[in-house]
Each structure stands twice: as structure tokens, then as C-alpha cells.
Amino acid sequence: MSDQILWFATRGAGTVSTIMLTASVCLGLVTVGRFQAAGWPRFFNMELHRRVSLLAVVFLVVHVLTAILDPFTKLGIAAALVPLASTYRPVPVALGVVSMYLFIAVIVTSLLRQRVGQRAWRLIHWSSYLMWPTAILHGVFAGTDAFSVWMLVVDAVCLGAVAMSLAWRIDAGSPNRDSLASVVAASSWRPAGRRDGR
Amino acid sequence: MMAGRTGPELVLFVDRIGCDGYGTCAELLPEMITLDEWGYPIMRRDPIPTHLLPYARKAVDSCPVLALRLADPGRVTIGVAPVRTPAVQPAAVGVRSRRDTKPLRTGR
Amino acid sequence: MNRRILAGPSLAGGAESLDAHRERLGPLPGRMDSRELIATLERSGLLGRGGAGFPVGRKWASVASRAEGQAVVLANGAEGEPLSAKDRILMATRPHLVLDGIELAAAAVGAHRIVVYVGSEHQDAKRAMSRAVAERRNARRGRRTAAGPGVGSGAGSAIPMRLIAAPVGYASGEESAAVHFVNEGDARPVTVPPRPYERGVAGRPTLVQNVESLANAALIARFGDAWYREAGLGETKGTALITVTGAPQSGLTEIELGTTIGEVARLCGIESPRPVMLGGYFGGWLAGEAAWPMALDPVSLRAAGSAFGAGVVSFLEPGACGVVTTARVMDFMAGSSAAQCGPCVFGLRAIADASARVARGRGRQDDTRRIVGWIESIAGRGACRLPDGTIGFMASALRVFRDEFDSHQNHRRCTAPHGEGRAA
Numbered sequence: 001m002s003d004q005i006l007w008f009a010t011r012g013a014g015t016v017s018t019i020m021l022t023a024s025v026c027l028g029l030v031t032v033g034r035f036q037a038a039g040w041p042r043f044f045n046m047e048l049h050r051r052v053s054l055l056a057v058v059f060l061v062v063h064v065l066t067a068i069l070d071p072f073t074k075l076g077i078a079a080a081l082v083p084l085a086s087t088y089r090p091v092p093v094a095l096g097v098v099s100m101y102l103f104i105a106v107i108v109t110s111l112l113r114q115r116v117g118q119r120a121w122r123l124i125h126w127s128s129y130l131m132w133p134t135a136i137l138h139g140v141f142a143g144t145d146a147f148s149v150w151m152l153v154v155d156a157v158c159l160g161a162v163a164m165s166l167a168w169r170i171d172a173g174s175p176n177r178d179s180l181a182s183v184v185a186a187s188s189w190r191p192a193g194r195r196d197g198r
Numbered sequence: 199m200m201a202g203r204t205g206p207e208l209v210l211f212v213d214r215i216g217c218d219g220y221g222t223c224a225e226l227l228p229e230m231i232t233l234d235e236w237g238y239p240i241m242r243r244d245p246i247p248t249h250l251l252p253y254a255r256k257a258v259d260s261c262p263v264l265a266l267r268l269a270d271p272g273r274v275t276i277g278v279a280p281v282r283t284p285a286v287q288p289a290a291v292g293v294r295s296r297r298d299t300k301p302l303r304t305g306r
Numbered sequence: 307m308n309r310r311i312l313a314g315p316s317l318a319g320g321a322e323s324l325d326a327h328r329e330r331l332g333p334l335p336g337r338m339d340s341r342e343l344i345a346t347l348e349r350s351g352l353l354g355r356g357g358a359g360f361p362v363g364r365k366w367a368s369v370a371s372r373a374e375g376q377a378v379v380l381a382n383g384a385e386g387e388p389l390s391a392k393d394r395i396l397m398a399t400r401p402h403l404v405l406d407g408i409e410l411a412a413a414a415v416g417a418h419r420i421v422v423y424v425g426s427e428h429q430d431a432k433r434a435m436s437r438a439v440a441e442r443r444n445a446r447r448g449r450r451t452a453a454g455p456g457v458g459s460g461a462g463s464a465i466p467m468r469l470i471a472a473p474v475g476y477a478s479g480e481e482s483a484a485v486h487f488v489n490e491g492d493a494r495p496v497t498v499p500p501r502p503y504e505r506g507v508a509g510r511p512t513l514v515q516n517v518e519s520l521a522n523a524a525l526i527a528r529f530g531d532a533w534y535r536e537a538g539l540g541e542t543k544g545t546a547l548i549t550v551t552g553a554p555q556s557g558l559t560e561i562e563l564g565t566t567i568g569e570v571a572r573l574c575g576i577e578s579p580r581p582v583m584l585g586g587y588f589g590g591w592l593a594g595e596a597a598w599p600m601a602l603d604p605v606s607l608r609a610a611g612s613a614f615g616a617g618v619v620s621f622l623e624p625g626a627c628g629v630v631t632t633a634r635v636m637d638f639m640a641g642s643s644a645a646q647c648g649p650c651v652f653g654l655r656a657i658a659d660a661s662a663r664v665a666r667g668r669g670r671q672d673d674t675r676r677i678v679g680w681i682e683s684i685a686g687r688g689a690c691r692l693p694d695g696t697i698g699f700m701a702s703a704l705r706v707f708r709d710e711f712d713s714h715q716n717h718r719r720c721t722a723p724h725g726e727g728r729a730a
Contacts, residue, residue, distance in 0.1 A: 031262060034220060043222040043260050118216070118264045176219045176237065180645040183655050188637045188662040214647040214689040215496075234683055238648040 006070035011145055013063035015154060018139050020056035021103075022158040024049055025132050029165040033172035050110070057107060060100065092142035095134045102131035132162065207245035208268040210254065216265035223266050226257040245271065310537070310545050311521050312560045317399045321434035324441040327402035334406055334527060340414040343527060344370065350531035351543050352523065355392075356382055356479070356516030357588065357616045359604045362523060365513065366414055369503050372511040373416035380421045380488065380507060381408045383431060383517040384472035384479030387586040388638070389618045392547035393517050395558050397424065397431035400521065401438035407520025410527050412465050415513050419466055423484050426471035436469050476587070476642035477692055481514045483644075494644040495690035518547055539564025540603040546614075548602065550574050552582075552621035561602060568598035570619055581622040581706055585615030587635050588695035590702030591628070627722035628707040629714050632700070633658070633665035639696040650693040653684035657700055664711060667718035674715050678704065 027049035036042045064080050067073055075093070079086035083094035109116050109124045136158065145151040210230060219237035229250060230242045246254045246268070258266045314322055314330055322330075348363030369377050381404065385393040397404055412420055422439075424432050446464065470488055472478045478493035485506040487493035506512025522544065526534050535543040542563045550556050554575030561570060567582060579594025590612060592600070600607070604614040622628055640654035657680050660673040681697040688694065704711060713719050 041222075041225045042220060043225045046222060046260055046262060113264065114259075121264075174218065176648055180648070180651045183651050184641055184643045184645040186655065187641065188655070188658040189634060214649075214687065217648065219648050234649065234653075236648055236652040238652075238687070240683065240687070 004072075006066045007072055009066040010063055010070060010073070011143065013059045013066065014139060014143065015145075015151070017056050017059035017063050018135055018158060019154065020052055020059060021132060021135055022161055024053040024056055025128060026161050026165040027052060028128065029162075029169040032174075033169040035168075035172075053107065053110075057103075060103065064100065089142050092138055092140075096138035096142055099131050099134040099138055102127045102134070106131065207271060208251070208254070209243060209245055209271045210241045211267045211269040212239060212241060213265040213267070216263050218263055218265070220262050222260040222262070223257040226260055227253050230254070231257070239266075309560055310525060311396065311400065311403065311518065311547060312558075314400070317395065317558070319399075320430075321399055321401050321437065322403075324402055324438065324445060327400075331403075331525075331528060334410065334524070338527065340370065340416070343410065343414050346531045347523060347526060350526050350534040352519065352526060352534065353542065353604055354516055355518035355522070355546065355617070356481075356514075357387075357585075358481075359608075359614065362515070362519050365503065365515065366411060369511045369513040370415040372504065375416045375418060376510050377412075377415045377417040378419045378421065378507040378510045378512040379408060379412045379415065379417045380423055380484055380502075380512055380514045381411075381517050381520055382479060382481070382484055382514050383422070383424045383428075383435075384484060385425055385428070385616075386472075386476040386479040386642075387588065387616050387618060388476075389549060389551055389583075389586045389620050390616045391549045392558055392617060394425065394428040394431040396517055396521060396547065397428075398434045401434045402442075403521045403524050404435070404517045405438055405442065406524035406527075407515075407517070407522070408467075409465070410523055411513055411515060411520060415511075417465060417513070419507070419510075420468070421488055421507060422467060422469045423472050423479075423488070424469060425474070425479075427474055432469065432471065439467055439469070476639070477644055477690065480690060482690075484514055485512055494646060495692075537562045538603075540601050541605045542603045546602070546617055548617040548619050550619045550621070552623045552626075564601045564603045564606075566598065567592075567600050567602060567619065570602065571598070571621065574621075576621060580624065581628055583620035583622070583699075584618070585613045586618035586620070587639055587699060588691075589613050589615045589618070590699050591632070591706040592702070593706045625723040627665070627710065627720050628703065629661070629710050629720070630665045630722075632703040632707065633661040636661050636696070636700060639692070639699070643692060644690070647688045647693075649684045649687040650689075653680050653687075654693060654696055656680055657697070661700070664714045667714055667720065669715040669718075674704070674711055 027045055031042075031045040031049055034042055035045055067075055068077055068080050073088065075086055075088060079088075079093060080097065080100075083097045084090045086093040105124050106128055109121050113121050136155065139151075140146045140155065143151070146155075210227075217238060219233075219239075221233050221237055221239070223239055224231040224233045227250065230246065231239050234240055254268060258268055315326065344363050344366050346363075347366060348361065350363070352362040353359045354362055354365065383393040383397050383404075385391075408420055408422070411417070422435055424435060426432075472484065472487065473493045475493060477483050477495055478487065480495045481502055483493045483495040485502045486496050488507050502512040502514050504511060506514065522534070537543060537545050539562055544563055545560050546563050547558060547560050548570070549558055550570065553571065556574065559570070559573065567584070568579070571577075571579075571582075579598045581594055582592050582597045583589060584592055584597070584607070592612065600610065600612070602614060602617075602619070607614050622631065636654070636658040640658040643650050643654055645651055657677050660669070660677050660680075663669045664673050677700065681701055684693050684697055686694065710721055713721050
């Protein structure tokens, strides 16, 4: 059992990390969409998004470390740091590595947001749209539990949650900024009068 | 403009172009920020009281577009144009002048 | 004595040629040290004519101190205020006076580049300026200049000059908007520092100066600050161009600063006091009785809570309705927003909508009261001065036309004889 503990830890931490990441993505989407409800002010979205992301870091670290240290997997450090360096399922593991790097970039720029500046931060944050699916695919194809019932349920729920949040976000749009130009262009003076000073 | 000091006074400063009316600032610092009917912040211009500084920093951090900042009042003009009330001035004597006229097209 | 900038041939005759200009005014003084010129401008007390009224000499000094030979001069003739015509007419009829001022400025601040910023819809001005630039280029090629280094060799400098057409829009003539357009093709004002005099066009210290101010500088360089200060009836010396509308003889006039509004009215054919809009859409209404004795002097007007602005004096035509006129102006200004800041966009539109309703006699119960609330709420919350100026204008309208607004709102009646707001 004890030699399996690292193996269980890798799979468990990986799964939890995926769930945390999914929750973070959903919360990020509703932050932009300005979700709020009774007893749920807007700043909750962002605060939870940040805290859940940091939790995901913890589980990701556990996942990677236990995967490297586990003698059973025969993955070395190189496999975790260099895409396609793994001898075991190189492409799916590489997806995980790529996702990890993107995640690190997002976390670092977010922690240093005030120093990095809004534009740079935003650009890197957009890579989350790549990072999350890559993580999911890594789980499905590199993981050994992918087709067990509980894992399928977890994956389905994650996909569903992100799909719903994305749809909601697209629908909510950017309510203020999008309408600024059209409000300016409207005329208060019907029928469409001359825009002059008389 | 990121304040890490105590002592010198700080005021709230918002990048008006960047602000998109998210409103998290008003949720976290209601003592100094209220929202107008369109969701944009109306801020008190006086220095932030010391006991509210932590909340002010939280509010700055919570802005999704980094529009809210804490600033040194001396370095930032938080101008407002006073709504003008004209008064009557004593007359000065004018001198008749010749001038050319050119008919104007008024308005656009 | 008052026709200084507009002295010379009739304005109806079009652009004054380079030869006629030189013959009338003589060449620019050669060998004028730039520091000396800036000091002369400061002594003259010349204030900028773009609307802000900032001392010209001081502005040149602050750019010169940072220039290191790499400054840019942006001659601003964009004239976004629709009621103002002075800049376009000045450029269309006295292009060489403006170009003199531009070259003086370029030499004085140490510029390596000149931009002439003209409204894209002002065809006469654009044509006259580009022809004048070509005239100077030909003159430079065709003659050897005797004057040496220093300001104003008289034959024109060889500093590269570009004519840029400003997009139509109220704010496109604002200082930071002009620089923004030249740099990035976006004529919206920006508030982020640095200001143009620190870093403007292509990141260089940029002198953004109104064309009328430059024309004045060209005259001061020739005739001196004492000469400049001979005109002027009050605290502010010199003459200024003003655009008059709503009068039997509307048009462009040059007045001695300090001339009263009443005097201008009489010159333009108006006998009895009537409401007047001062400073264009960015200014405000004044009631006739209050306005008539007021001196057109930037300093005294500011002390009185009004503004000289770009020198627009707009009389309300007899029989016209102040409420309707105000509502149309508000609609225009709300539509002129750069659409960058929420309070400006939504606030000005709300005020414009409400005043349009009131003007048409369909005002809701508390429209006028809500307008006052919006005025207080929007103040100071835009990135540029457009919302502040506009709400100042609206506030002045509510004061001057209080009875008329009351009639429109509460009785749905327009009291003006030819008012368009005649309600059902």
C-alpha cells in the first residue's frame, strides 16, 4: 500500500487540481460578466477566483512532485519540465506540461499585476482559454482513470460548468463599454434633426 | 502609485477611461465610494482615513481593470470644474473698430 | 488700431500671398535670440487663444527647456467648436502670418518637426495653408538668405512641415487629442500623463499652440511687446478675434480685449440686450442685462464665473427659444463625447434627452430637477473637460432661461414668438 501512496496521490491531486482549475475558470468568467445575487456581491467572484486558483497551485505541485518521485511511473524531472520528454505517453504528458507553464505564467502575472500592468496581464490571462482544455485533455489521455465512472462524471461536470459559464459570459457581454458608442451616437432630437447649435 | 507607506496622505484616484463600472470598489469601500445610476463610481476626494486604508487597498486590488489607484494628492489633479455663476462686471469703455464681415455658416 | 491680425487686404479676397505679406509687414527680424523672443512674449502677456488662455511665453519656455533640439511644434487650427470660425478664416486669409508664427515658435523652442493641424472639413484653410507652404518652399529655393542663424531668417526655415487633417469632432482640437491623432490616428483626448509639453508627438516635447496665438507672436516679434500692450482696455492687453453669430451682421471681428459685449452687439447691429452664449458650447448663457456691460477679457470673465474661451459670442436671435436652442446644443455635445467614460456618455445623454423632452413640451414631472441632479453628479468625473464644460453650459441655461424652462416643463408652453418648442 505504501508504495502505491504516491501513485494515488498523483491521481488524486491531479483530479482535484482539475476541479479547482475548472472552478477558477468558471469564477473568472462570471467575474467579467459581473454576476451578482442576493448575498453574493460582485467582489466575491474575484476573491474566490483568486483563492481557488491558489489552491489549484497547491494541488498541481503535489500532482507533479508525486508523479516525478514515484518509482512506479519512471517519469523523471525532464518529463515534467520538457514537453515530449516523457517516455510514457509523451503527447498527453506534454499537454500537461504546457498547461502547467501557462498556469504558472497566469499566476505570476496575476500576483504581480500592479507591476506588470493591465495590458500585459490581460494578454497572458487570455491563455487560460488554452490552458484549461489542455489540462482536461491531459487528464483524459495521460491519466489511467479516464474511463472509470467517477472520472467520467467529474469530467462531464467540469465541461458542463465551463460551458455554462462561457455561455453566460458571452450573453452578459461587456454591458457598459459596448454600449458607450451607441449611446453617444443616438440623438435625443427626433425626428433625426440636424446636429447644430440652433 | 502603489502605496506602501503610512504617513503621507493618500486619495482615491480612478482612471476614468479604464473604469468600466464593475462596482467592486464600492462594495469594498462604501464609506468613500458610491455608484451612480449607471454603475460608475463617485468618490470622495478627501484623504483616506487611516482605519480605512486596508479596505482601500483591497478595493484597489479588486478592480478587474486596475482602474482604481491610491495616489498622492499633490501629484494628481482631481479637478472638477465649478458650475459657473456669472456676476455683473462694471463696464469698460469700448472703442469702435472697423472690421470685415464674412457671412457665417452657423452650425454643422 | 484694432485691426492687427486682420489688417491688410479684405478677407473676402482670400489668402494673402507671400509677396503681399512681406511687403505689408516686412520680414521677420533676423538674428533674434530665442530666449529673447520668449522673454518678449512673456512681457507682452499674450495669452493662448485656443480656449485655455495659458500664457504663451511660458508655454514656449517650458517646451524649450526640454527640447534639446528635438521638439515638435503643432499648430492647432482644428477648431472643433462649431460656432467658431476664427481659426479657419485666419488660415484661409492670412496663412503667412500663421506660418511666420509657426517658424518663430519652431526656432524658439528648438523644434525639428512641424505639424499643421487643420480641420478636415475646412477646405479653404487647408488649401491656403498648403499653398502658402509651397510658396515659401519656392521662395527658399529661389533666393539666398542674407540672415544668419537665429530666429526668423525671413525666407522660411527648412524644418520639415506636415499638414494633417483633423477629423470632424468637438474634441479633436483638444491638445492631447491632437497629439494622440498625430501619433496614433485616434483623435480622442487622453488623460494619462505626460502632457504634450513633456512628451507629445513621437515622444518629443511638443508645443501645441493655437494658430491665432502664433499669428500674434509673429506680430509681437516684429513690433515688440510694448506695441502689443498698447491695445487692450482692461487687465488683459492686446486684441483678439471673435466670432459673432445670431446678429444682423454676424461674422469674424477683431476687438480690443476689454470691449464690452454690448459694444460688440451694437457693432453687429443689435440694439437691445438679449441672451448671449459666450465661449461657445463650452461656455454658457448670459442674460442680456447682465451681459451687456461685461468686458470681453479672459481674466475678468473668469473672475465673473464665465469664460472667454475661443472667442465665440452667440446672440439668441429675436424670436428664438432659449430652451430649444439649449436642447439642441446639449444633443450635439452628448453626441460629441469621445465615448470613453461612463458618466460623460450616459450622463450627457440623459441630460440631452430630458432637455429635448422639456423643449418639446413633453417633459416628465421632474425632468428639470433631475437635470440639476445629473449636473451635480457628472461634474469632474470625465477624463477630459467636455462633460464639465457641457454641464456648465446646461447650468447657465437653467439660470438664464429659468422662466422659459418653467413654462415648457410645467405649462407645456413656449413663450418665444418663433419658438420651435410650441407644444401641443
